[in-house]
Amino acid sequence: MKLYSRNQVIFYSLGTVLVVFLLLFGFGVISFSDTEQSHFVENVFPEAEILPTQMGPALGSPVYNASEYSEDELTNIHIYEKYNEAVVNITTEVVGYNWFLEPIPQEGSSGSGAIIDKRGFVLTNNHVVDKAYKVYITLADGSQYEGEVVGTDYENDLSVLQFKPEGKELVTIPFGTSENLKVGQKVIAIGNPFAFERTLTTGIVSGLGRPLKNDSGLVIRDMIQTDASINPGNSGGPLINTKGEMIGINTMIYTPSGGSVGVGFAIPVDTARRVVPDLMKYGKVQRGWIDIIPVQLFPSLVRYGKLPISKGILISRVISGGNGEEAGLQGGNPDQAVRSGNSVIYLGGDIITSINGEEIATLSDFYGALEATRPGDKVEVVVLRGKQLKKIQVMLSERPTN
Known part of the structure; x- marks a missing residue:
């Protein structure tokens, strides 16, 4: 050893x-x-298949094997990855009252919106933020901002909001056009149905030119009908074509049950293109107007006044010094005054039957015919005076706010 x-x-x-x-x-x-x-x-x-364990803005676009997806699926994936962060969740607070009639804040409605400008402008439906005293905008990364309603268009159920992005780089959705839409064309909806944020659904354009009444009783024209699933919470979100362009603003559904049954409606983006600049600049849409007191004909009025027609707009009065008086329109006779409810109607005035070739039967028709006009535009008004039809050119003024 x-x-x-x-x-x-x-x-x-x-x-x-x-x-x-x-x-x-x-x-x-x-x-x-x-x-x-x-x-x-x-x-x-x-070409090796890499399955990411996390997805999110910090990691960039997820990696996937394109050969495993169809061309249609790749279109959906690409549009969602590119634009889902431009869709925001909108929640509101409204004023309610307790048993002692004291005002208290209450949770209001919720919906969706699309960022349309990197300065923090968001396009949504008016009914999403109507009567709200506080508006909150939540982005894809979970950050929440208090927003401000900068402009409202009740007639088209559109509102523009703004929040301060505080240096954050925002994703925006570009406007396309709704002019050349075809029934059968594929569309994609992104929104927050039932508070499930940035949900994507797909479908087709199933109808065009649908007129629908909004909550104010006014008719929104040329609505896009789609079978893409739209549910409560989708309101205000974008309807997108396969190019990644916004072609509509999802607004309402037809449903007997409260859920989607495959019939949804969107405001055409060409309407938004026309009114959004005014909403951002003036807070309202500057529309043309005829300075008159219009009254829609109704059966008892027609019978009492022995009127020759049953549909149209009676000019009860022309506003002194207004464009109607200047153009030569005639109001009713004070000696032929009748009372209807709390209103006084003067008979004997001109009855408007068309504007720029568009038939006018109701107040909705009257407002609708002037909806796309601006102050200074000239329109041709056809009136029935006595038993004769007359064509009168009217230069429009600005519609009063009330």
Whole structure:
């Protein structure tokens, strides 16, 4: 048996520890190198299927194997990845009252919106923010901002909001056009139905030119009908074509049950293109108007006044000094005043039957015919005066706000 001195024992012990340390460090280096090698392999073999464990703005676009998806699926994926962050969730607070009639804040409605300008402008439906005293806008990353209603168009159920992005780079959705839409064309809806944020549904344009009444009783014209699933919470979200352009603003559904049954409606984006600049600049839409007091004909009025027609707009009065008086329109006779409810109607005035060739039978028709006009535009008004039809050119004024 070989004996070792104390110094030799210490030397050999230190040597053993050093060898073990080097071996452990070596494994650590190999393990680290393997990690680096996996990234290297991912870059060298881009066709390899890589399934990301996380998705989100911080990681950029997720990696996927395009060969596993159909062309239609890839279109959906591409549009969602590119624009879902431009869709926001909108919640509101409204004023309610307790048992003592004291005003208290209450949770209001919720809906969707689309960021249309990097300065923080958001397009949504008016009914989403109507009567709200506070509006909150939540982005895709979960950050929430208090927004302001900068403009409202009740007639088309549209509102523009704004929040301060505080230096954040925002994703926006570009406006397309609704002029050349065809029934059967594919569309994509992104919104927040039932508070499930940034949900994508697909469908087709199933109808065009649908007139529908909004909550104010006014008719919104040329609505886009779609079978893309639209549910409560989708209101105000974008309807997008396969080019990634907004072609409509999802607004309402037809449903006997409260849920989607495949009949949804969107405001055409060409309407938004026309009114949004005014909403951003003036807070309202500057529309043309005829300075008269219009009254829609109704059966008892027609019978009492022995009127020759049953549909149209009676000019009860022309506003003194207004464009109607200047153009030669005639109001009713104060000696032929009749009362209807709380209103006094003057008979004997002109009855408007058409504006710019568009038949006018109701007040909705009258407002609708002037909806796309601006102050200073000239329109041709056809009136029945006595038993004769007359064509009168009227230069429009600005519609009063009330």
